[in-house]
C-alpha cells in the first residue's frame with residue numbers, strides 16, 4: 001500500500017481546530033479522497049465527533065492527551081487505521097493542550113511500522129486569546145501556545161473578526177518572531193482556500209494530487225536517514241548510546257547545545273552508576289529523574305529542533321564519550337546523587 005500522509009491539527013483550546021477539520025473533510029470529499037480522523041479529548045466524552053458526517057471513519061482517543069498519557073495508543077491507532085481502514089489520508093485533531101512535538105515523535109515512531117508520513121502540521125491560533133496571553137507574564141499556557149506555533153508548517157490566524165487592524169498586526173509580528181518558516185493565513189472561522197493550504201512548500205511538498213509522485217523519493221530518503229527524520233523545519237536526530245556516559249559532560253552538552261535544538265529526551269546511564277535516568281530537555285531547561293525499568297531498556301536520546309546541525313550534535317556526544325574516559329580517571333566516580341536536576 002502506498003504512503004499515507006498524516007495531517008496534524010494543533011492549536012490551543014477553542015482556537016478553531018474542529019471548525020477547520022470540518023472544512024478539510026468537505027474538501028477531501030470533493031476530491032474523492034477517503035480521510036480517516038483521530039480525535040483526541042482530555043475528557044471521556046468527545047462532543048466534536050458529533051459535528052462530523054457519519055461516513056468519515058473517526059477514532060476517538062479519550063481520557064488523556066494524545067501527546068503524553070495515551071501516546072502509545074496513538075501508534076497502535078495509526079497502525080489499525082492503516083491496515084483496516086486504508087484511507088488516502090489521516091487527520092489527527094489533537095487536544096488543545098497537546099504539544100505537537102510529542103505527536104511528531106509519535107508519528108515518526110509509528111512510521112517505522114506502517115507506511116505513513118507526517119505531511120503538514122497546522123496550528124490554529126485564536127488571535128484575541130493569543131494577544132491576551134502574550135500581554136501577561138510568562139506562564140504554561142503561553143509556553144504551550146508558543147510551542148504549538150513553533151512546530152507549525154502552516155499557521156491559521158483565526159478569529160480575526162474579534163480584533164481590529166492594529167491588534168491583528170501585533171499578533172502577526174509576534175507569530176513571525178516565533179516561526180519565520182510557516183506560511184501564515186488570516187482567517188475567520190478557518191475559512192481558507194484549501195487548494196492554498198495544500199500547495200507545495202518550496203523544496204519539500206508537492207500539491208496533494210502529486211503526492212503519489214513523491215512517494216518513491218520520500219521512501220528512499222527515509223531509508224537513507226533511518227535515524228534522521230526531517231519534517232520541513234522540524235527535524236529529529238536519534239542517538240543510541242553504546243554504554244554509560246559521564247554525567248557532568250552530559251549536562252555540559254545540554255548547556256552548550258545550539259538554540260535550534262529545543263527539545264530532547266531519552267534514557268541515559270551514567271558511568272559509575274547502575275541506575276537509568278529519564279531526561280527531558282525543553283527550551284534550555286533540563287529535568288532528570290531516576291527510573292527503575294521493568295524490562296530491558298537501551299539508552300537513547302532523541303533531539304528535536306529546527307534546522308540544527310546534526311553532525312555537531314553527533315560529534316558532541318562522541319566527544320562526550322572521550323570526556324568520559326578522561327573524567328573516569330580524574331574523578332573516580334564522583335557522581336551527583338540528586339533525583340532531579342534543573343538548569344537554565
Ligand SMILES: Nc1nc2c(ncn2[C@@H]2O[C@H](COP(=O)(O)OP(=O)(O)OP(=O)(O)O)[C@@H](O)[C@H]2O)c(=O)[nH]1
Nearest residue numbers: 012013014015016017018019096158159188189190
Ligand atoms: N467569532 C468566531 N468564532 C469562531 C471562529 N472560529 C471558530 N469559532 C467558534 O469558536 C468555538 C470553538 O471552535 P472549535 O472549532 O470547536 O475550536 P477547537 O479548537 O476545536 O476547540 P477545542 O476542541 O475545545 O480545543 C466554536 O463555537 C466555533 O464556532 C472565528 O473565526 N470567529
